[in-house]
Amino acid sequence: MARNEEKAQSMLNRFIALKAEEKKKPKERRPYLASECRDLAEADKWRQQIMREIGRKVAEIQNEGLGEHRLRDLNDEINKLIREKGHWERRIVELGGPNYTKHSAKMTDLEGNIVDVPNPGGRGPGYRYFGAAKKLPGVKELFEKPPELRKRRSRHDIYKRIDASYYGYRDEEDGVLEKLEGPAEEKLRSEAVQEWNRLEEIRREARKSVKSGEVVTMSATAAARELLHEEEEDVVEEERKKEREMMEKLEEKERQFVVHVPLPDEKEIEKMILEKKKMELLNKYVSEGLLEEQSEAKSMLNIQN
Structure with a gap:
């Protein structure tokens, strides 16, 4: 009995499911072309x-254990749905609806940075990779940033950064350097003026003593010696320079070479080289007997060459 009841119950369930399906409207199929839709x-x-389909497939493609082929197929399906979504978004704009493309998501790399992957076909947005498909061999390299090559600066680039402040022409604009150098400059100027006044005083005393014919004291002698110290240095320097020039002249004379034997000129050297080459050719192509006969003939004819 139990089995018959189960069978009846099973048939009843089927009947109820079929009646519910009949009451439902036939499932609408999405148009193949977006241009066919008028509403x-x-x-x-x-x-x-x-x-919704894109969301399900994107969630599925996050699983790295699906295998390379399944991941590539899923990625292709997602890109196909994205292209179809673009067609419908353009159709919505044509029908007077909102523009959804302004707020569309951008392509990102493994670190979340937005990247631009060009489309080889040159139409529409580029081919995109999602989830575990970004880590497939040959795809991971697309998202890796190439190492930045540090460009070597040229001389022109270096000189572009050089201005007046590099040479110190603007050091006094802030006023700090002027405050530091002002007292030191005044001190050096006052010392130089005092030294000049002292030397002028010594010169005047020396001239007065010479004109009056007075006896020169030890202090006056020391003052005159100090006064003439600079002139003595100039004289000594000139004498040293003359001695140096004399030594250089003597060295040049010693370097000169005196020839005691007459040297041949260029014509004689050329003639000797030509005779040597003639003898080498004769020794190479002529026998010794012929050479002896030739020398005897020259001696009989009194020919020098």
């Missing part, structure tokens, strides 16, 4: 359906 609400509905 804005329907176009928005189909766009929402595509976005």
